[in-house]
Amino acid sequence: MLALKALANPVRLQILNWLREPRRYFSDQQVGDLDVDGVCVSVIQRRADLSQSTVSQYLTDLQRAGLVQSKRVGQWTYYRRDEEGIRRFLEELERAVGPGESDSS
Amino acid sequence: MLALKALANPVRLQILNWLREPRRYFSDQQVGDLDVDGVCVSVIQRRADLSQSTVSQYLTDLQRAGLVQSKRVGQWTYYRRDEEGIRRFLEELERAVGPGESDSS
DNA sequence: TGCCTAAATCGATCATTCTCGATATATTGA
DNA sequence: TCAATATATCGAGAATGATCGATTTAGGCA
Secondary structure (H helix, E strand, C coil), X not given: CHHHHHHCCHHHHHHHHHCCCHHHHCCCCCXXXXXXXXXXXXXXXXXXXXXXXXXXXXXXXXXXXXXXXXXXXXXXXEEEECHHHHHHHXXXXXXXXXXXXXXXX | CHHHHHHCCHHHHHHHHHCCCHHHHCCCCCCXXXXXXXXXXXXXXXXXXXXXXXXXXXXXXXXXXXXXXXXXXXXXXEEEECHHHHHHHHHHHHHHHCCCCCCCC
16 A cells, blocks of 8 residues: 555655645745645755655655645646545545444444 | 554555454454454464564554554463554544645635 | 756665564463 | 463564665756
8 A cells, every 4th residue: 555655654744744734834935826736846845854856756655655646837846635545545544444343233 | 653654564454454354354263252352363373374473573563553452361362453543543644644724615 | 059947766875674583481281 | 390382572684765965857048
C-alpha cells in the first residue's frame, strides 16, 4: 500500500497536512493561486527545510500514492491535495483494519 | 506515528486483518478460545509463513503501536486486536490527513 | 539562441527496516 | 529438578529508505 508507506514518513505526512490550508502555511508564495493551482515545490521546500531534491522526491512519492495531484504551469509545478484519492485511501484503510464483524445486535 | 510505520509493512497489515476473523483464519488453533483469548504466536506464524522471531517481532511492533493487545496464558501469548486503539489510530489519521476546512456551505 | 530559474533525476552515503538463525527466558508437566 | 514447548530477544546480513549535492531537463524571457 503505497499511501501507507508514504505517510509513514513524518515530513510527508506533514506536507499533506500543510496542504489542507495553503493560505495559512504557504502565504509567501508569489505565483499562481494557492487554492486553485496549489503550492509549488520551492515554497514547500522552504517550509520543510530539506533539500530541493528531497522535497521533490517526497512530492513524487505522495503523488504516486494518489494523495496529491500536480499541475505544471510554466516553470512551476504546483501540488495540491487529491481529496478524492485521500478519501479512497482512508476508505480502503478502514476496510482493511477497521472494525470487522461486530455483532452489535 | 508508530501505527503508520507498523501498517506500512504488508505482513503486519495482513495480520491485523486476519485477526478480525480469528475463526476463519486460525481455525487450527488447539488451545484457548480464539475470540476471547486471541491467537497465539505459533499459529499466526504458520499462516504468515515467516520465521518465529520475525512474527514475534511483528506482533510486538503492532502492540507498541497500540493496534493489538497481548495476554500471556501459561506458555502461550495470545494476541488479539485492540479495537479501541485501532479506532483511536483511525481517528487520529482522519484528523491528520482527512478533509480539512471544506466549505460545504 | 543563450541565460536564468524551477523542478526532476542521478549517484552516493548513511540510517532504518526486514528477516533470519541462534540464544535466552518462561511455563508446564513428568 | 529436568526436558519440552512457546515466546522473546539478540546479532547479523541484505534490502530499502532518507537525504544530500550535482547534474539534467524544461520553460520563460531578453
